[in-house]
Amino acid sequence: MITPDRALQILRDEGCSEKVIAHCIAVSEYATEIAEKLAASGKNVDVGLVTIGGLLHDLGRSRSHGIDHAVIGANIAAQSALDPAIVNIIKKHIGAGITIEEAKELGLPEDDYMPFTIEEKIVAHADNFTSGDTRITMHKLMEKLHKRHASDESIARTIALAEEIGIY
Numbered sequence: 742m743i744t745p746d747r748a749l750q751i752l753r754d755e756g757c758s759e760k761v762i763a764h765c766i767a768v769s770e771y772a773t774e775i776a777e778k779l780a781a782s783g784k785n786v787d788v789g790l791v792t793i794g795g796l797l798h799d800l801g802r803s804r805s806h807g808i809d810h811a812v813i814g815a816n817i818a819a820q821s822a823l824d825p826a827i828v829n830i831i832k833k834h835i836g837a838g839i840t841i842e843e844a845k846e847l848g849l850p851e852d853d854y855m856p857f858t859i860e861e862k863i864v865a866h867a868d869n870f871t872s873g874d875t876r877i878t879m880h881k882l883m884e885k886l887h888k889r890h891a892s893d894e895s896i897a898r899t900i901a902l903a904e905e906i907g908i909y
Contacts, residue, residue, distance in 0.1 A: 742789050742824065744857075745769075748796040755803040755817060760873070767874040771794030772867035775908050777858070788858050794830030795865045797823070801831070807848055811835045811854065826860065833857070834865045835890070835896035856902070866906045869899055879903065 743751075762788050772795035775790040801814025815832035819825075826865050838855035845851055856862045870877055872885070879900075 743793060745796060748793050751797065751821065752800060752803070755800060757800070757803045761799055761802045763874040764871065764874060765796050765799050766877060766894075767876075768864065768867045768871045769793075769797060771795075771876060772864050773873055774859070775863050775867060778908060779863070779906075784859065786863070789828055790824075791829070791858045791863050794827050794860060795867060797827060798831055798834045799866050800870060808835060808839075809849060811850055826858070829858070830861050830864050833861045834868050836869065836895055837865060837902040843892075843895075862902060862906060866902050866908075869903070 743906045749766075749778065751754060752765060753795075757765070757778070759846050768791055771878070773788060773792045776791040780786045780788055797814070797818060799810065800815065800817050801810035801812065803817070804810070811832055811834060815828050818828045820832050830854075833852060833854050833856040839847065840855065841853050844854055856865045869882055870879075877885075882899070883896070886899065
């Protein structure tokens, strides 16, 4: 596993702005806090993986600020020979996941972008509740989703993920 300093260097080397890096740090801190709480309650969680996955989740924003940033970031991570678990966190962090059908509609490569492991779910959840470098409430998150015209299905998945993680 790479160190947090190495993860931050990768973001800088790939050209992420300091604003994106600040967001990644905030998401990583929140995700790590969640992972530690879940681990303390007996859940089997790789806290180190969550920390690094949180730092690198927006790696693709070095090239795009569209929804495709997750695919781009996962490709950069894979080409950099990063742990496949990190690649999947990056790929599956958008919202509370994207189904194969939704991916097609959004013009993404036909694939399943649904978070599956607890680590993928924690990073996606922490990202949902972090705007810039600030944590937001469920109410504020719902406002953002409605403003973006998120589908009812996407909103329901976001709520279900928050309830599954149980920390928000």
